[in-house]
Amino acid sequence: xxxxxxxxxxxxxxxxxxxxxxxxxxxxxxxxxxxxxxxxxxxxxxxxxxxxxxxxxxxxxxxxxxxxxxxxxxxxxxxxxxxxxxxxxxxxxxxxxxxxxxxxxxxxxxxxxxxxxxxxxxxxxxxxxxxxxxxxxxxxxxxxxx
Amino acid sequence: xxxxxxxxxxxxxxxxxxxxxxxxxxxxxxxxxxxxxxxxxxxxxxxxxxxxxxxxxxxxxxxxxxxxxxxxxxxxxxxx
Numbered sequence: 213x214x215x216x217x218x219x220x221x222x223x224x225x226x227x228x229x230x231x232x233x234x235x236x237x238x239x240x241x242x243x244x245x246x247x248x249x250x251x252x253x254x255x256x257x258x259x260x261x262x263x264x265x266x267x268x269x270x271x272x273x274x275x276x277x278x279x280x281x282x283x284x285x286x287x288x289x290x291x292x293x294x295x296x297x298x299x300x301x302x303x304x305x306x307x308x309x310x311x312x313x314x315x316x317x318x319x320x321x322x323x324x325x326x327x328x329x330x331x332x333x334x335x336x337x338x339x340x341x342x343x344x345x346x347x348x349x350x351x352x353x354x355x356x357x358x
Numbered sequence: 359x360x361x362x363x364x365x366x367x368x369x370x371x372x373x374x375x376x377x378x379x380x381x382x383x384x385x386x387x388x389x390x391x392x393x394x395x396x397x398x399x400x401x402x403x404x405x406x407x408x409x410x411x412x413x414x415x416x417x418x419x420x421x422x423x424x425x426x427x428x429x430x431x432x433x434x435x436x437x438x
Contacts, residue, residue: 238438254437257365257430260414261437285437297438317438325411325430326437327366338367340404340434 213288221298224282230302234309236317238297240290248333254287254296257325261285264324268316272301275315276308283316285326296328360384360423362395363430368408372399381425388412389419391429408433 222233240252269281285297297320301312320326329338360379369375383394388410396402409432410417423429 255366256437257363257411257414257432260411260430263414320438321435323416323435324437325365325432325435327433328436329366338370338433339436340367340407 213286216284216286216295216298218295218298221282221284222300225280225300225302227280227302229278229304230280231304232306232309233300233302234306234313236297236299236313237295238317240292240294240296242292244330247330249292250331250333251292252290252296252331253329254285254290255327255329256285256287258287261325265320267323268319271319272312272315276301276303276312279303279308279312281312281316283320285320285324287326360391360425361428362391363428364402365430366433366436367404368402368431368433371402384427385422385424387419388417388421388423388429391423392419392431395431402431404433405431 218235218237222235225233240249242249265283268283272279272281280302282300283297286295290296299313299316301309301316303309303312327338329336359381362377362379364372364375377395377398379394392405396405411430411432412421412423412427
């Protein structure tokens with residue numbers, strides 16, 4: 213998949229009543245503890261991931277009614293320092309923009325069906341459980357509507 | 359026919375991303391679909407901790423699956 217163009221994501225949320233745009237950029241890290249990443253591979257359940265990303269946009273609008281949100285996530289093979297995700301949120305004032313962009317990345321890590329496979333210098337592994345979620349006794353995590 | 363989709367570690371273990379189930383097994387609960395799947399593919403480590411989506415919406419274990427539906431097993435996500 214093509215690299216993310218940050219400016220294109222930002223341009224989707226800038227409008228005449230926005231006074232702040234908060235941008236979060238997630239990049240591929242080389243060292244995790246003493247593990248060295250060579251490259252990453254992202255896989256997604258694309259149609260559902262798109263719906264869940266839209267849902268995050270809706271959640272942000274219900275919490276910060278004047279916010280506009282754009283999120284682009286890359287899939288496929290990524291190298292160290294490549295951009296995996298770019299989130300842009302515009303609001304009239306800065307505090308809401310900071311909070312809403314943080315909200316967006318936290319929700320991505322909870323509800324959007326995207327997975328990364330770490331290709332380390334000494335092996336490979338599908339990563340899960342980044343938020344310490346060990347099990348879903350009800351069949352779905354808190355905050356996910358059936 | 360019901361399509362069952364697997365991702366990440368589940369697809370790797372099963373050796374496939376898509377499994378088809380005969381219409382005559384349905385209607386069935388999500389939990390029953392999981393059992394039928396494990397009968398076909400073997401245990402699939404981590405499937406108990408996976409979420410399930412029916413037709414691209416998160417579903418509970420007791421929810422019904424009918425002929426024509428798509429069921430996806432979603433291991434803990436790691437986007438971002």
